[in-house]
Amino acid sequence: MNKNLVVAICGATGAVGQEMLQVLEQRNFPYSKVIPLASSRSVGKKVTCKGEELSVVELTENSFEGVDLALFSAGGETSKKYAPIAAKSGCVVVDNSAAWRMDDECPLVVPEVNPEDLDWHKGIIANPNCSTIQLMVALKPIHDEARIKRVVVSTYQAVSGSGQKAIEELENQVRRLLSGQPVVADVYPHQIAFNCLPHIDVFMDNGYTKEEMKMVHETVKIMGDPTIKVTATCVRVPVFYGHSEAVNIETEEKLSADDVRSLLAKSPGIIIEDYPEKNAYPMPVNAAGDDATYVGRIREDETIENGINMWVVSDNIRKGAALNTVQIAETLIERDLVRVP
Amino acid sequence: MNKNLVVAICGATGAVGQEMLQVLEQRNFPYSKVIPLASSRSVGKKVTCKGEELSVVELTENSFEGVDLALFSAGGETSKKYAPIAAKSGCVVVDNSAAWRMDDECPLVVPEVNPEDLDWHKGIIANPNCSTIQLMVALKPIHDEARIKRVVVSTYQAVSGSGQKAIEELENQVRRLLSGQPVVADVYPHQIAFNCLPHIDVFMDNGYTKEEMKMVHETVKIMGDPTIKVTATCVRVPVFYGHSEAVNIETEEKLSADDVRSLLAKSPGIIIEDYPEKNAYPMPVNAAGDDATYVGRIREDETIENGINMWVVSDNIRKGAALNTVQIAETLIERDLVRVP
Numbered sequence: 001m002n003k004n005l006v007v008a009i010c011g012a013t014g015a016v017g018q019e020m021l022q023v024l025e026q027r028n029f030p031y032s033k034v035i036p037l038a039s040s041r042s043v044g045k046k047v048t049c050k051g052e053e054l055s056v057v058e059l060t061e062n063s064f065e066g067v068d069l070a071l072f073s074a075g076g077e078t079s080k081k082y083a084p085i086a087a088k089s090g091c092v093v094v095d096n097s098a099a100w101r102m103d104d105e106c107p108l109v110v111p112e113v114n115p116e117d118l119d120w121h122k123g124i125i126a127n128p129n130c131s132t133i134q135l136m137v138a139l140k141p142i143h144d145e146a147r148i149k150r151v152v153v154s155t156y157q158a159v160s161g162s163g164q165k166a167i168e169e170l171e172n173q174v175r176r177l178l179s180g181q182p183v184v185a186d187v188y189p190h191q192i193a194f195n196c197l198p199h200i201d202v203f204m205d206n207g208y209t210k211e212e213m214k215m216v217h218e219t220v221k222i223m224g225d226p227t228i229k230v231t232a233t234c235v236r237v238p239v240f241y242g243h244s245e246a247v248n249i250e251t252e253e254k255l256s257a258d259d260v261r262s263l264l265a266k267s268p269g270i271i272i273e274d275y276p277e278k279n280a281y282p283m284p285v286n287a288a289g290d291d292a293t294y295v296g297r298i299r300e301d302e303t304i305e306n307g308i309n310m311w312v313v314s315d316n317i318r319k320g321a322a323l324n325t326v327q328i329a330e331t332l333i334e335r336d337l338v339r340v341p
Numbered sequence: 342m343n344k345n346l347v348v349a350i351c352g353a354t355g356a357v358g359q360e361m362l363q364v365l366e367q368r369n370f371p372y373s374k375v376i377p378l379a380s381s382r383s384v385g386k387k388v389t390c391k392g393e394e395l396s397v398v399e400l401t402e403n404s405f406e407g408v409d410l411a412l413f414s415a416g417g418e419t420s421k422k423y424a425p426i427a428a429k430s431g432c433v434v435v436d437n438s439a440a441w442r443m444d445d446e447c448p449l450v451v452p453e454v455n456p457e458d459l460d461w462h463k464g465i466i467a468n469p470n471c472s473t474i475q476l477m478v479a480l481k482p483i484h485d486e487a488r489i490k491r492v493v494v495s496t497y498q499a500v501s502g503s504g505q506k507a508i509e510e511l512e513n514q515v516r517r518l519l520s521g522q523p524v525v526a527d528v529y530p531h532q533i534a535f536n537c538l539p540h541i542d543v544f545m546d547n548g549y550t551k552e553e554m555k556m557v558h559e560t561v562k563i564m565g566d567p568t569i570k571v572t573a574t575c576v577r578v579p580v581f582y583g584h585s586e587a588v589n590i591e592t593e594e595k596l597s598a599d600d601v602r603s604l605l606a607k608s609p610g611i612i613i614e615d616y617p618e619k620n621a622y623p624m625p626v627n628a629a630g631d632d633a634t635y636v637g638r639i640r641e642d643e644t645i646e647n648g649i650n651m652w653v654v655s656d657n658i659r660k661g662a663a664l665n666t667v668q669i670a671e672t673l674i675e676r677d678l679v680r681v682p
Contacts, residue, residue, distance in 0.1 A: 150644050154495035154587035156537045174515055189620040196497045196585045196625055198638050198652045203617035205642030207598060229644035233587035237537060238579050244537045245496035257548060275545035279530040284537055297539050299548030303491050303570035311539045340675040
C-alpha cells in the first residue's frame, strides 16, 4: 500500500521547500514521483531529489490532479487558496504555514506528541510553528509524567525562520559593518547583525506578538489540554540556523532535575546534552542540520515548589518545518491515512 | 568639600577602565588628579581624561597614599589583594569585581535603588554584576509599588561583558566564517559568532552558572528583601555591546501594563521605549554608549493573577559597570562619605 505515492511540494524553491526535498531523500520517503510546484516566477528552475533533477512547475488550481500528498510551504495566502483545492481533488495536504493551524477542522501535529490527531483529518493537516514544535517535543514527556501547569519561555530565534532573504540580510549586514559601511535593513525593521530584536511576526492588541501567541494557543491544541498556561517572549538573534529556548516549567507533581533527564533521555526525538563539567550544552551551531531536539541546562527552580529550568535547541528549518512536515506524511502512511475522507 | 579629590583607576587600560575615564570626563567628575593604575605590563601606556594625557603607573601596595577614591576594575584577584590595602590607607574603594559583592561588610549599590546602603560602608563598596544592575533599576519601582514575589529572567548578554579580547574574538570569528575559514575559540569554550552559549562564568554544583546565581543573591542584597525570588538563565549572544533581558514578574498587588509604564517612566535611570505600532522597543545596538536602562515590551502575563512581562536593555559596560561605579562615587561625594570610617 502507498508505495506509489505522487507527492507535490508547494514552494519547492524556498528555504523550507528545498529542505523538504532533502529530507524526502535522506529518509528515503516512499514516493513514485515528486512534483515541485512554485509561482510562475520560478517555473523552469531545477531542484533535485534522490539524485533526480526536476523542473519546477507552476502552481495552479489543476496542479493536484493525480497527486496523493501535497507538502505546502509557500506562505499563508497560497495555503489558504490552494490547500482546499488540493483536498477537494483528493490530495492530502500537510501545510507549513499559519493558515490552518487554529482551524477546528485541521489537526495540528507533532508526530512525537499527538500522532492520533491525524486520525480525524479532513484533508488538511497543519504543521505547527517552528518555535512551538521543539517546545512540544521537550514538554510532552514532562506533561505526561507530572502535568505541566505553567511555562515561561524566552526564545532566541535564528534568521532562517524568516526565509532565504533574511539569511542574506544577516550576512550582508555583518559584511558591511565589518568594512565600516552603513547597514541596509529590508527584511527586518532594524539591524539584526550584532543585535537582538524582541519582535517576531506582527504585534497584537494585547502587546504580544503573533509569534508569542502562537506558542500559547498551539501548545494547548497540540497537547489537547486547555489548562496548560504558556507565556512567551520571542526574540530574533543574529544566528543563521537553530532556535534556542530558555524554558521555565511549573508542574503539578515534583520532578528532580535527574528525573527530567532520565525521562527526556528515553523520549522520542530528544537528545540530552547536559554535561556542564565538559562545557556541553545545546547550541544552535551544533543543532543546525540535525533532526533532534537537544535539551540541556536542566536544573531545579527553587523559587517554586515544583519548578524546572531547561534550554531547548533545534534546527528550525528541519524539526521546526521540513522534517516535521515529512514526519507527518510518514505517520499518515503508517496509519493508512493518505486519503481525504 | 571634596573638590580636590585624588582618584585612582585600577585597571585603567581594560575595557571598563577606559570607559570609567570617559565617564569621569563626560560627567565632569570633580577630581583634582586622576592616577591610572595597571599591572607592570601596561606601565607607560597613555590614557586620556578631560583632554589630559596620563601615563599608566604600576599598581603596588604603595599606590594609594594620598588617594581619596579608587575605582577598581582589574579582576577579582587584584581586588581581593589591593582593595583592603587601599582602604587601610584611607582610600575609599568602589570595586567592580565579584570579590566583595556578597561580603557583609561591603554595601552592594545601585545608586537609583539603594544609595542609603553607602552610609554604612567601611572602605570598600561593591558594584553589582552587569546583568543585575539593569534588572534592579527596572524592578525597584515595581517592588516599591506592588511587592515583587518572583522573577524569571532570561538574558541575552553581549561579549563586551567578557572584556576586550572577547570583542576581538567575536569580530575575528565572524570575519573567518564569512571568508570560509575555520574559527578559533579562545575566550569562550565554543564559537560565539552566529551562536548562543547558555554559559556565563563557571558552573556551580546546583547546575546553575555563577552568573545566574549572582542575579539571585545580588538581587536580595540590593533590594534588602530576602523574600524576592529570582531564577535566571544567562546566555551569551553574538552582540558587541548591550545586555538584554526577558523578565517575567509576579507581584503581590495587581499592576496593569499601563501602571508599569507610568511607574517606570517617572523612575530614575529608565527610559520607556514601548511603541509596538512604530516597531519601537529596546535593542542593544541602540542602548550601546548610552546611560539609561531601556524598558519596553511591557505586557500583562495572563497565566498568573498578577504577572508582567517586559524587556530590559542597557549598555553593560556603562550602566552595567563604569557608569554605575562613577555614580556610586558621585553619591559618596553627595552624602559626604569619601572617607574610611
